[in-house]
Amino acid sequence: MGLEAAEVGLCAVLVDEAAASSRPIPMLTARWPEMTLSDAYTIQRASMARRFERGERLVGMKMGLTSVAKMRQMGVHDPIYGHLTDAMRLEEGGSISRAAHCHPRAEPEICFLLARDLEGPGVTPEQALEAVGEVFAALEIIDSRYEDFKFTLIDVVADNASSSRFVLGQGRGLSGLEIDDLVMTMEINGEVVERGSSSAIYDHPARSLAAQANMLAERGERLLAGQVVMSGGATAAVAVKPGDRVRAVVEGIGAASFFVEP
Numbered sequence: 001m002g003l004e005a006a007e008v009g010l011c012a013v014l015v016d017e018a019a020a021s022s023r024p025i026p027m028l029t030a031r032w033p034e035m036t037l038s039d040a041y042t043i044q045r046a047s048m049a050r051r052f053e054r055g056e057r058l059v060g061m062k063m064g065l066t067s068v069a070k071m072r073q074m075g076v077h078d079p080i081y082g083h084l085t086d087a088m089r090l091e092e093g094g095s096i097s098r099a100a101h102c103h104p105r106a107e108p109e110i111c112f113l114l115a116r117d118l119e120g121p122g123v124t125p126e127q128a129l130e131a132v133g134e135v136f137a138a139l140e141i142i143d144s145r146y147e148d149f150k151f152t153l154i155d156v157v158a159d160n161a162s163s164s165r166f167v168l169g170q171g172r173g174l175s176g177l178e179i180d181d182l183v184m185t186m187e188i189n190g191e192v193v194e195r196g197s198s199s200a201i202y203d204h205p206a207r208s209l210a211a212q213a214n215m216l217a218e219r220g221e222r223l224l225a226g227q228v229v230m231s232g233g234a235t236a237a238v239a240v241k242p243g244d245r246v247r248a249v250v251e252g253i254g255a256a257s258f259f260v261e262p
């Protein structure tokens with residue numbers, strides 16, 4: 001049992017309009033308790049289709065809830081994915097407006113740029129790494145469209161995994177770099193607010209990338225050369241406020257930063 005096509009369409013409008021207006025909405029499952037996880041991914045795609053109609057372009061994907069820190073913080077214990085568009089990309093050092101968000105939070109991540117297509121099922125972390133052109137220290141700005149930043153697994157999937165913006169630092173190749181246990185920190189206004197290791201990202205960020213390819217295969221889709229994939233927050237996310245300068249540093253890779261307009 002799941003939702004009718006018209007209900008899927010309505011849910012896509014609700015999350016899309018909540019994002020566009022920065023006005024949080026009640027969880028969709030409160031109104032549609034029969035919604036399935038498959039419905040939620042269909043809603044996610046329908047909401048993305050609305051963005052594409054407005055001229056946004058798909059530039060990649062993101063994994064979420066791949067670390068224990070994030071699962072604990074959100075009370076949701078299964079990895080999920082979302083879509084990233086060109087409009088979500090913030091240039092390194094760029095600024096966001098607090099008013100354009102519901103309740104923004106930042107989290108330190110590692111991002112991959114694919115040099116080759118990656119198609120599941122059955123992609124291993126080793127195969128995933130072979131498709132990578134560059135890695136980046138990254139920050140994700142998540143902004144759940146649900147009231148109080150509270151959701152179930154199904155709700156957060158329908159809401160494109162809380163995706164709002166993402167920032168990439170300088171990229172580098174993988175040669176001479178092991179990414180399984182790099183120190184990752186997040187600073188706000190020069191103070192370290194979170195510290196972790198890249199091993200927190202699904203045991204290994206490459207395992208997250210492989211999982212992204214394998215999850216897409218369930219819908220007959222694949223990752224394409226030129227796309228980016230955010231592997232998931234290594235630590236809990238932290239709320240940001242006007243005037244904050246946020247910076248993530250990943251050992252051996254680099255740093256990414258953004259600013260919240262005062």
Ligand code: OOG
Pocket residue numbers: 063064065066067070074107140142143144156161162163231232233
């Ligand atoms: C869901 C998205 C999680 C991550 O990196 O774990 C995510 C959320 O926490 O709102 O992006």
Ligand code: MG
Pocket residue numbers: 062063064107109140142230232233
């Ligand atoms: Mg994230």
